[in-house]
Amino acid sequence: MSNYYEVLGVSRDAGAEEIKKAYRKKARQLHPDVAGPGHEEEFKEVSTAYEVLSDPDKRQVYDLGGEDALRGGGFGGGFAGADFGDLGGIFQSFFGGAAGGRGPASRARRGQDALVAVEVELADVAFGATRTVPVDTYVTCTTCGGSCCAPGTDPVTCSQCNGQGSIQRMTRTLLGQVMTSSPCPGCQGYGTVIVTPCKDCSGEGRTHRRQELEVSIPAGVSTGTRIRMSGRGEAGPAGGPNGDLYLEIHEKPHDFLEREGDDLYTELRVPMTAAALGATFPLQTLDGERQVTVRPGSQPNDEVVLDGLGVGRLRRKGRGDLHVSIVVETPTRLDDRQRQLLKELAALRGEDDVAPAKDEGVMGKLKERFSGR
Template sequence: MADHYETLGVARDASPEEIKKAYRRLARELHPDVNPSEEASERFKGVTHAYDVLSDPNERRRYDMGGSEGGASMGDFGDIFETFFGGGGFGGGQRGPRSRAERGDDAMIRVDVSLAEVIFGVQREVSINTAVLCGTCSGSCCQPGTVPVTCDVCHGSGQVQRQVRSLFGNVVTNHPCGSCHGYGTIIEHPCVECGGKGRVRERRTLNVDIPSGIDTGTRLQMRGGGEVGPGGGPNGDLFIEFRVTHHDIFSRDGNDLLCTLQVGMTDAILGTESTVTGLDGEVQVEVPAGTQSGDVITVRGRGIQGLRSTARGDLKIAAQVVTPTKLSNREKDLVRQLAALGKDDGPKLGEFQQGFFGKIRDRFFRQG
């Protein structure tokens, strides 16, 4: 078997670019469309095979180590079946040059939102570092003023033919051109801005409409908001994953907002009205007379607006009756007089509670 390096006329430590140049030079000389002689055809097959092996890093490494170059693959049988039965076959096969423009990758970013922003939704600016269309070549991959040239090996078809021996005799098969990699054209003057890729990386800013009612882990898909593809291909999609940040006063249960309200002992006894500051403005709260710690006061329609809905949840406020710890002598006398007027039997055992907040939690869910 002929040595592949000798076949291409290069040294064993030749670079990939040197191997490619040697192949292109020999292909222009030996291609059947240029040199129809039988000898040239045989040499062209040998040159093409040598290039297929040495241009593939894994195949070249295996060859240099004296290993096998691989045997017949499903792709080889696919080419044979394509020749006899047309299209499809085992290998699938590609007809004509392939496009340089490919769809870009999807991208994902994570965005923190506050509980207040979740109530009605909000528009936010978000920044993302991603691939965008090259402003110099506009995705053509060529230096301005130049265009791709037709490959002189495959003459623009993106395919080269090989004649192989098979169970059916000599069969002509099509393979992607090794010179232009199946594109049918060669970019002799790549754009210096993007290196011939048609895209560059850039930080860009997007306006994102964040819907109401989202929760931590909710994902929003923006079609076409991802990376532009190689060769100016269509953009992939952008996925935005949200995280609702912690709030010191309010928490949520679905679309309901939860909080606690400290109520003085006399206000709990007599009842009162109070104005508190909610996440979306002031809230009027009516504390009924005789309120106990853990009682839940519900303010309808002051919770979170549902996802894809105009209905709002409720604001549920758990009362925490505060017993004064420092009283003047006058205040103590008044409390004693109040106790004397009442019929309180004094402290007694009651239902076991798992702490104050356990009681609040149980009442929240019982009223839900």
């Protein structure tokens, strides 16, 4: 069982700064670029000791019970059994460089997502539709197929980094001389150089073009709804995968129908006599002409509901309803005969002696107030 204090060469009452300085000294001595290979296990032990003693909670548990307390004290099995097989991240954090390169970078990158506004008619969102939408976007270059090279040529290995994509340099730091790694300036980290780029795409592997895309508009969408089309966005550079395309719906207003959710609303203007006697009228709907029956004695703003003639429900079966509001039209121009007939009707109904409506305006209210004194 290791004594972490002895591993770092500090006393049990050492402070955080003393522990940190001791660790850096040990780490510098055991670093492969300084001490050479064969010291990995010692470096692991020093790292483990520092991880425990630099954390107040873990240090307290260790002081009470040693490594066994750490293994059973809720610290994920303790550091004694931790995996330090990949020392690259540790070297990177403390010495500013990498233990071995990560390899050359890829030129291929994912294309950006695209957002396109699509104007649709009410009938499109009621029933669903397929539309052709023009989209200005990047597409994979048809000349080079995304390779970025002129036809018949290939990238060549970078002579500066020999295809590694990075250059290693010896750097002097507070811990001494350590090896650092940085992207190769000759190939920008790709490991290869394109000597003869494709002329059609200027070596990017993609070109800008307007495309006509066929898109499906599902029933029930509304203004502001976004439809995601996976992989239909911009092509990525150097043959990278496409981004996604988002269609934002903008619904055009209808001439005589208004939409609220899945339901539609409209008005039907009928003569006063038809409202009194009842009648049937034709009405234009999204499904063609339908007959609307106005019941005898219908009043203004009475409503007739036509089931299932509204908008299709998004991702659900069925459709909303069409609500028809009755607007009763009172005649404004009467000839003598018509006026006489209305008077006779009023007399028959006992309505010929109905008093005129009381004036409820400002002057009427003042008159009523002062007359009551």
